[in-house]
Amino acid sequence: MSGESTGEKTIEDWRIRIDEIDLELVKLFNERTQCAIEIGHIKKRLGLEIYSPAREAQVVANVTAANTGPLDAEAIRRLFERVIDEARRIERIEASKEEGSGE
């Protein structure tokens, strides 16, 4: 029980911290997504492809290089692949909205 603890954190305490971090992540994910949406609009205007493999590779390289653990590079890569997948998806949805087809 947390009441009788002598400064050592309990599972409950760690979970509260995780919940705080998660809220922070959600905020950051959405900020990041907003950037992707803006890029999507510009790509659309310039007639560029949504899929930029070179840029995706660069993003993965950036984050794995900056990684100090405890997650290993592969784990960071997999997590960011999901982030990139979602960014690409939302860019695609935004671009198709602009086409005015309504779908």
Next chain:
Amino acid sequence: MIIVMEENATEEQIVRVVDSLIKLGFDIHRSTGARYTLLGAVGSRITDPRELELLEGVNKVVRVSAPYKLAARAFKPEGTKIEIGDVTIGGEQVVVMAGPGVVESREQMETIAGRLAKRGVRVLRGGAFRTSDDPYGFQGLGEEGLKLLREVADRHRMLTHSTIFDAAQLPLFARYVDIVQVSERDMRNYALLKEIARLGKPVMLRRGASSTIEETLMAADYVMRCGDHQVIVCERGIRTFETYTRHTLDLSAIPVIKKLSSLPIIVDPSRAMGRRDKVPPMARAAVAAGADGLLIEVHHDPDHALSDGAQSLTLEQFDKLIDQLRLIASAVERSL
């Protein structure tokens, strides 16, 4: 769809596959593993997986969802019920459809229908455009046959069931037939399926003797895509190495189709077995296995039937079968 890349696939190859998938309209979930890179392709598009397998660096493509959509159970989890007048196909009641292989005469239809109606049969079958395997055999009465079928069925408060073979017959089927059957040979005649769908009537699609369950449900999707969602699947035997019976009645198709699809499934033991002594056991088994109905050939004088007499039950045999089927239906919590 999941695309498994080769162990030694290069980044360029992976990029090319991702690019192709995006151009096909998929969203991609990439997962770079220690050895294999997996690409999850998410989207409602149906694509031939073989085309993707041909791309360099691809090890294999695994399809997650079925290639048919409208016929899939997921599209209508509660099941498809087809209501024709006060008869419901795909409901709690097992629907028996019976009658002669072909309409021969008014007397024949009256004799058979009268007896069937007394036993509670609500759907009268009868061919009018028999495309017999025998080019010299009886070819049917044509419109006259359909007219007779309709008149006799109306008199006994029954629905009509007959097989269409040609789009030119559509106006006749619109007029006389309640359940339009598509022969096993025409299951993949997509031009005809499209035309039949325009009738807006219940369509009974016979599974081809060499068609898989998946191909059958894809044919059902073809009709449904054209706007007619009242499709009934009919299992009538498949071709196997066994030659004792005409075909092997694939009873396993019943629970499989029930799980994969929302569509009702009817079993035709007459055509599959080809001889009347083998029909009742398979009819009983079909009801026990969960069929939504049966299509049974019955003739008052099978020895003198103009077509397929050998596979037609006598009226007495049919009477006895119905009694047995009622017992079996109640054992599997259905009525008949």
